[in-house]
Amino acid sequence: MSNQFSTVQRLGFVLLVAAVATVGLAAIGGAQAADYSTNETVELTNSTEPITVSLDWNETIDDSANTSATVTFYNETEYANDSANATVALEDSIAANANNTTEVEYNQSDAGLELDGEYRVVVTGPDSAIDSASISDSSGFLGGVFPSGGGDLGGGMLAGIAVIGAALIGAAVIVLRD
Known part of the structure; x- marks a missing residue:
């Protein structure tokens, strides 16, 4: 049962990272206008x-x-x-x-x-x-x-990359913890 709970936790976390990445990509797109x-x-x-x-x-x-x-x-x-x-x-x-x-x-x-x-x-x-x-x-x-x-990296693009980077670091910490 512990293994299934861990899988559910991981799936939830992957969905959270995907949501945060979407917000980051939206910031990148918004920077262009x-x-x-x-x-x-x-x-x-x-x-x-x-x-x-x-x-x-x-x-x-x-x-x-x-x-x-x-x-x-x-x-x-x-x-x-x-x-x-x-x-x-x-x-x-x-x-x-x-x-x-x-x-x-x-x-x-x-x-x-x-x-x-x-x-x-x-x-x-x-x-x-x-x-x-x-x-x-x-x-x-x-x-x-x-x-x-x-420039090559607009303000929204840098903000978006920072959000995505923070999400990926958080994902790595949780995955390595399990």
């Missing part, structure tokens, strides 16, 4: 400025197509309450540079940004052009996201 977007909260102080936005551009984009990313600094308090109606402190456009990284620094001398101001920095652009983006300040790395759409 969205525009690239990331955002971080920053405080502009003497110890954090400049705020640096770094964009890694895909090698297949056409530089002559006027492709760009938009960097928008919103008032953080307003953004947290109602992102659709938050005050825009600064908006900038960064031109694509195929297969290169573009870094742009922002500080208190930029119109709209004030020292000791707290901002939500939002970077958006076509996922076919941007491999990854990050936001950092002089105190260190604030955040970034997985590469998106245009």
